[in-house]
Amino acid sequence: MNSDRQDEMQNRRWDTADNAIRSAVDRVRPAADRIGAWLAPFIQRVLQFLAPLINRIKETPAARRLRERVAPRVQEAREKLPEGNRTRSMQLGAAVAAVGVVGLVIGSATSGPSQYQVDQAAQSGRIPAASPVTPEQVEAAREQGVDAKPEQLAAAAEKKQQNQQPEPLAPVGPPVEGIDVSNHNGTNIDWNKVAADGKKFTFVLATDGTSFTNPQYDAQYHGAKDAGLIAGAYHFARPGSSSAEEQANRFLDTIDYRNDGKTLPPVLDLEVDPKSGGCYGKSVSEMQQWTQTFNDVVKDRTGKDPIIYANPSFWKQCMGSSDFSDHALWLASYGVDEPTVPTGFEDWDFWQYTDKGKVAGIDGSTDLNQFQHGIERLKQLAS
Incomplete structure (x- = not known):
């Protein structure tokens, strides 16, 4: 054959x-x-x-x-x-x-x-x-000193992801006192005296709407940090004047946010329209979408969910009591012993309880605030 x-x-x-x-x-x-x-x-x-x-x-x-x-x-x-x-x-x-x-x-x-x-x-x-190795896997392997073989890189990246567990919350402590300031407080703030007066944190107005930037922002923000206060920046939202993306990006371009253990997450300040007292001509669903878009931009650029500033009546009227419970709440409520938490949040984190406070190192009145959960959790929020 x-x-x-x-x-x-x-x-x-x-x-x-x-x-x-x-x-x-x-x-x-x-x-x-x-x-x-x-x-x-x-x-x-x-x-x-x-x-x-x-x-x-x-x-x-x-x-x-x-x-x-x-x-x-x-x-x-x-x-x-x-x-x-x-x-x-x-x-x-x-x-x-x-x-x-x-x-x-x-x-x-x-x-x-x-x-x-x-x-x-x-x-x-x-x-x-084998599946291609990503740059993240390469970085993870190098950080752990692993030789750059595909199988090792993949294992190192997986191990790094498994090790990134949320940090346990610190024990709750006594409420912590703080303030918030804007351009109206001027440049003559003695932040060392503010710190000596027992204030541990501050929020500083950075931007308002589409065009206004606090001319005192850098001096106030960095002055507070230099004196040892934990500081955060806030944006006064005007949903009727421009898109959420535009306002969020302008805000973030201004504030010099750094994940340095001394900086609170950026704040979205939501209040009624100063001109009309309403919701900027938007429906509840439009306000919800505007807010969510702003928050998404902040999260994408900083890795942090922004803190939301609001009062109960605004949240009910303009936001329809929508659920934003995954965000920390800075609640404005004056003249009460215990603030009413708006539906949509589990509890308040920061409470702005007066706009007529007196603090050493600041001329005139200023806003006073509390952080409910104690200094260690405040530090965790800033980490």
Whole structure:
């Protein structure tokens, strides 16, 4: 029997084997779908239960060493596999198809029905390349001193993400006293005297609407910080004059925000229209959208959810008591022993309780405030 005849017969055997694999997968697929649907709730609970353990195991030294040893061999196998080698292609295709059948069960349990292209899997002759490593993974690996191999970079990035747990809240302490100032308070503020008078924080007007910038902002803001106060900047919103994006970006371009442990999140000051006493000619839904857009810009640029300044009547009238409970609330309410928290917030964080306060180092009256939760939580808010 000549070699051409042998090759032809061998090719027929390969084709027969490929067809058998695809036929077997097609027969198994309906049963796998039914089994997957039946097992889905159970598998989901098991995976949720095991996820923390699996993540811990993945980060053990032994697991990392195993990944490092296996990865080069997988790469070598991939490089040695010729594109046209039918025998190895069929063998790998059979393995991929078998994994695909199991994937039908697991996939349907973890992510719903999947459209597997089993024919393509059975004929595939290449092991899929690893996902590209992102710049964030490179940075995470370098910070941890990991060699820049793709498998190590991915593991380092995953570990860094797992370690970024929220800092536990400090214990609640006695209320902390502070003030807020604007251009009306001038430049002759003796911030050392303010600090000696027991004030721990201040808010400083930075911008108003579309065009006004407090000419005293830099002196007031940095003067307070230099005296040891925790400082924050606020923007007086005018939703009727320009877009939320424009006002937010102008505000952020002005305030010199820094995540330095001495700076409170930026503040959005929401009050009724000074000219009309209304809601700037906007509906409740339009006011809600304007506010959310402003907040999104601040969060994108600083990583912080802005503090919201408002009073109960404004929040009900113009904001429809909408839920912004994921933001700290700076509540304006004068002449009461305990302020009423607007619907949409769980509690107040800062309380502006008078505009007729007297503070050492400041001529005339100024606004007085409290932070409800104590100095340690105030420091956490500024971190």
